[in-house]
Amino acid sequence: MSTNTINNDLVTENGIVFPSEVMLDLKHLKKVYPTPKGDYTVLEDLNLQIMKEEFVTIIGHSGCGKTTMLSMIAGLNEISGGNISVLGNHIKGPGPDRGVIFQSPSLMPWMTSLQNVLLGVNQVFPHATKSQRNDIAKYYLQKVGLEDAFNKKASELSQGMQQRVGIARAFAIKPKVLLLDEPFGMLDSLTRGELQDILIEIWNKEKITAVMITHDVDEAIFLADRVVMMTSGPKAKIGDILNINFERPRTRKSVLEHNDYYKYRKHLIDFLEH
Numbered sequence: 001m002s003t004n005t006i007n008n009d010l011v012t013e014n015g016i017v018f019p020s021e022v023m024l025d026l027k028h029l030k031k032v033y034p035t036p037k038g039d040y041t042v043l044e045d046l047n048l049q050i051m052k053e054e055f056v057t058i059i060g061h062s063g064c065g066k067t068t069m070l071s072m073i074a075g076l077n078e079i080s081g082g083n084i085s086v087l088g089n090h091i092k093g094p095g096p097d098r099g100v101i102f103q104s105p106s107l108m109p110w111m112t113s114l115q116n117v118l119l120g121v122n123q124v125f126p127h128a129t130k131s132q133r134n135d136i137a138k139y140y141l142q143k144v145g146l147e148d149a150f151n152k153k154a155s156e157l158s159q160g161m162q163q164r165v166g167i168a169r170a171f172a173i174k175p176k177v178l179l180l181d182e183p184f185g186m187l188d189s190l191t192r193g194e195l196q197d198i199l200i201e202i203w204n205k206e207k208i209t210a211v212m213i214t215h216d217v218d219e220a221i222f223l224a225d226r227v228v229m230m231t232s233g234p235k236a237k238i239g240d241i242l243n244i245n246f247e248r249p250r251t252r253k254s255v256l257e258h259n260d261y262y263k264y265r266k267h268l269i270d271f272l273e274h
């Protein structure tokens with residue numbers, strides 16, 4: 001599972017090349033929450049670099065601080081120490097360079113799918129014409145398989161369909177980094193599989209950097225170029241990183257039949273059990 005560096009590019013065992021550019025840089029990151037019993041240090045001296053176009057999944061025990069880290073990257077949670085930069089620029093709050101998909105898509109229930117996606121598009125592309133903005137929103141809704149549901153109210157959509165709108169909404173603002181916090185956690189396994197395929201298909205096409213929290217070891221392996229393991233809190237940091245050297249595009253069958261699959265799985269489960 002070694003990697004080499006050629007001209008500063010990261011080359012995995014299978015010859016997959018990542019551009020040398022660091023998209024996301026977390027340096028000595030620290031988070032302290034004040035609590036009635038005193039300060040609680042969730043993260044301390046957490047260091048992580050994520051390269052442009054990489055898909056990274058994050059696993060770790062419940063409560064270790066995964067959401068805290070992701071929400072800090074999103075600019076939605078104050079940084080207590082250290083810093084986070086996107087393409088070398090320190091983040092100071094939320095911005096259109098980072099799109100977020102939460103476990104629950106929190107759509108405006110009275111608005112249609114199209115109107116929900118347009119909310120973000122209108123903010124990020126204020127100078128585009130109305131028809132251009134509509135085209136962008138419709139393009140991504142089609143990509144997630146909702147071409148027949150543009151005008152359906154969010155409240156009339158199933159949970160899986162609502163999450164499809166959430167995915168379309170996040171991609172439609174054309175972020176540099178996509179942050180996903182257990183986006184499929186509430187879905188049944190069939191819908192989950194369908195949405196993983198949709199996510200990876202759009203990600204493959206758009207080539208954006210993705211960071212996704214999951215509790216599902218198989219999902220973590222199937223989607224990722226690297227699986228990042230966080231230690232248990234308090235004072236959690238990065239405990240280990242596993243390179244997933246499967247070629248892309250991947251199918252579930254090809255991944256399951258790969259010789260390395262059970263080796264990867266064992267590595268992650270051993271980490272979580274110790």
Ligand SMILES: Nc1ncnc2c1ncn2[C@@H]1O[C@H](COP(=O)(O)OP(=O)(O)OP(=O)(O)O)[C@@H](O)[C@H]1O
Nearest residue numbers: 033034035040042061062063064065066067068069
């Ligand atoms: N606003 C807050 N104030 C105080 N403590 C908090 C706050 N938010 C989170 N915590 C605590 O920080 C720790 C990390 O929480 P966080 O939600 O980041 O963990 P997580 O790894 O994402 O958990 P899970 O896997 O269960 O979603 C937990 O102990 C949590 O109780």
